[in-house]
């Protein structure tokens with residue numbers, strides 16, 4: 001008997017989505033392991049384990065509920081679907097709109113052998129708060145596509161953390177400036193553990209033998225099913241949520257999770273929905289367990305930044321991928337892959353943590369790893385590929401806008417000025433500098449913190465663009481006050497630092513893959 005085929009992308013692991021038939025008798029369910037996607041980048045091994053194991057757990061849950069489920073290994077998602085259509089003589093293919101433009105284009109243009117019925121990945125039956133058309137309508141009505149306007153509209157539409165008169169609770173939309181405390185004596189509580197079960201152990205062994213890949217597969221400890229994701233959610237609200245806001249930007253040596261929620265990998269796979277997390281934040285605040293600065297800080301991450309990044313992705317692609325406003329030309333330094341190759345304590349700490357876990361939090365991404373690449377003039381697409389490959393929660397729709405439009409200012413759609421900072425910022429928000437071989441206060445000479453000369457020469461290089469910016473302009477007056485000898489010494493120090501940056505090879509043989517964009 002012919003029937004529809006329901007294709008479930010590895011990021012659609014939610015029974016409430018329309019890519020899962022309401023009744024198991026209504027059609028077959030297909031998952032595809034794409035070999036093209038597996039080879040596209042040197043993915044972090046824990047990310048491979050997470051995606052493959054979560055898919056298997058979800059498939060097993062559906063099977064237990066009576067669904068007929070198939071996991072097909074194929075050259076690409078489109079070929080896997082076409083093979084299944086032929087094998088089962090399916091009458092149509094039902095799927096969510098893929099979150100990645102390359103995959104969506106390949107599904108729409110491929111001859112799948114049956115009509116394709118795509119459902120919006122956002123809105124009431126999707127996995128984002130806004131539907132794609134909603135995003136386009138929002139963008140059409142405005143000249144500027146800034147995050148604060150986007151976030152304010154979402155708050156008004158949902159009523160989350162708003163009072164009866166439509167005003168934000170606490171009197172302001174954002175508590176960002178109150179979320180920059182440093183925990184002098186406080187230390188974060190432990191996070192829950194998710195020991196690998198038989199399914200995950202099998203996947204770990206398979207990934208261990210995979211010739212490509214980066215990072216350690218040992219120590220894998222991410223939630224791979226909805227039960228694990230809910231455990232993580234409950235633990236966060238019970239132990240860390242109240243302090244999340246004040247300490248969300250802080251960085252401590254050896255404290256890999258700080259007070260962060262660790263929900264992004266589950267959200268981006270579909271194990272948690274953004275709506276349920278946001279509603280929980282609102283409820284926790286209403287019950288008096290989450291102060292407004294923490295509640296608003298987390299709401300801004302999920303209803304604000306996460307949705308905004310996905311909106312920018314669809315508004316700016318495919319041009320966003322090639323954006324390089326500042327004409328950055330340098331190759332990615334090798335120490336993004338091999339942290340022992342740098343003596344910068346902050347970089348070494350952050351890259352080592354990513355290599356061990358597939359994760360660091362947003363400020364480590366933006367203000368350490370991204371900031372260095374910005375100041376050193378690294379080509380955006382190389383940084384973008386690294387972010388995409390290295391983090392367990394990164395997908396093109398979120399990392400490309402984050403890297404290109406935020407961290408590297410390769411596109412000025414999101415902000416009028418780059419997130420550039422000297423070593424003083426890292427020193428204020430972390431305990432890294434005390435243990436570093438470089439002097440965070442020095443801007444010249446062999447011991448100068450590399451962020452300092454790179455920061456000042458970055459400003460000098462882009463004076464025509466930022467010299468009159470109201471928030472950066474004052475820095476140029478400081479630069480101009482220094483003597484020419486001082487400025488020369490800064491330039492020489494910066495030139496030596498970038499000269500000594502060893503580039504990562506394009507396709508390191510030990511990683512076993514080439515960088516490619518593919519339908520995957």
Ligand code: SF4
Nearest residue numbers: 346423426433436449
């Ligand atoms: Fe990083 Fe500079 Fe601090 Fe060293 S001194 S940890 S390089 S910011």
